[in-house]
Amino acid sequence: MAAHVSGEEHHPSESGYIRVAIALFLFTTIEVIAFYVEPLRLLDLLAPILLLLSAIKFATVGGWYMHLKFDSKIFMVFFGVGLALAATVILLLMTLTSELDRPGKPFQTINTQPTLQAVQAEEQTKGFTPKYDLKSIGNVELGREFFVSRGCTGCHQAPGIQGGGQIGPNQAHFSERPTIAGGLLPNTPEAVEKWLKNPQAIKPGTLMPDLSLNEDQIRDLTAFLYSLP
Ligand code: HEC
Known part of the structure; x- marks a missing residue:
């Protein structure tokens, strides 16, 4: 027992x-x-x-x-x-x-690079009011990431983005430009989207290649460009 x-x-x-x-x-x-x-x-x-x-x-x-x-x-x-x-x-x-x-x-916090860029961009944006309601165009933050990841920095510089090539125009003060693509298009979100979709179709022989962007990327990039001080 x-x-x-x-x-x-x-x-x-x-x-x-x-x-x-x-x-x-x-x-x-x-x-x-x-x-x-x-x-x-x-x-x-x-x-x-x-x-x-x-x-x-x-x-x-x-x-x-x-x-x-x-x-x-x-x-x-x-x-x-x-x-x-x-x-x-x-x-x-x-x-x-x-x-x-x-x-x-x-x-985002492990890799400090994008955070640093966002902070710099924010500082430069102080006192700058975008011409358009950016949220209705696309996502500025994603646009900033695409601007680097889709190779735009190979040819363009932009405020808050490290480095950047000089083959294409510097995208600072983007919204203040009266026209884009050497005067071929007005500077409106619709025109920018059209340009990003296929630059060669608008200006045959331009140094800017078709970067095979999808609709969302185009909208986010456009919002980003108009967010630039
Ligand atoms: C191989 C170089 C190159 C790459 C990569 C490139 N661009 Fe361009 N881009 C140019 C050049 C050159 C122009 C000037 C076009 C012209 O007038 O012929 C231009 C013009 C533009 C314009 C019109 C601005 C203006 O004032 O004329 C926009 C907007 C633009 N690029 C956005 C982008 C974005 C966004 C990307 C990435 C998805 C990109 N570009 C990638 C070379 C490039």
Whole structure:
């Protein structure tokens, strides 16, 4: 009888395992549901909730399936310290990438280059009011990224953008130009979009190539150009 009791202490019963499995299943269900509840994200609660739930699940698995609950206390301490260490590393990494205070935007802060350019552009934009409602044209920030990633800087300079070639006109004060493409088009968003779509069709032989931009890129680039001080 005594042997049986101490045996029970070292091994959870079959129904014990099933209860733990059900509990794990329920925690997972809560995790999945939490993922889809929009307000939790807006309140920045999703990450803490998921972290807490996974810590509970991890401890449950460790305690029951790995028998830590039934073995010497020292194993539980090892396990707990490991868990705390892992959590600290994750939290440190999240802090480092600003994931904690600005979720979803880690890479912008790891790579300081675009941030620096945005800050410079912002400074130069002080006191400058765009001629058009830029938001109705496109996304200025994406346009700034396309301006670099689609190779425009190979030939154009622009305020707030590092480097830039001199084959094409410097795009500073873009909106103040009365015409574009050497006087062939008026300086309006529609005309700029037409130009970006296919410069060669408007001015055969121009040094500006067709850069195979899609409609969204064209709109974002146009908004960016009109945002330039
Ligand atoms: C190979 C060099 C080259 C590249 C790359 C290039 N351009 Fe140009 N771009 C030119 C030249 C040259 C002109 C002057 C056109 C002319 O009048 O013949 C020009 C003119 C323009 C104009 C009209 C401005 C004006 O005042 O005439 C806009 C807008 C423009 N480029 C935007 C862009 C954008 C946005 C990109 C990237 C998607 C880009 N360009 C890539 C060479 C280039």
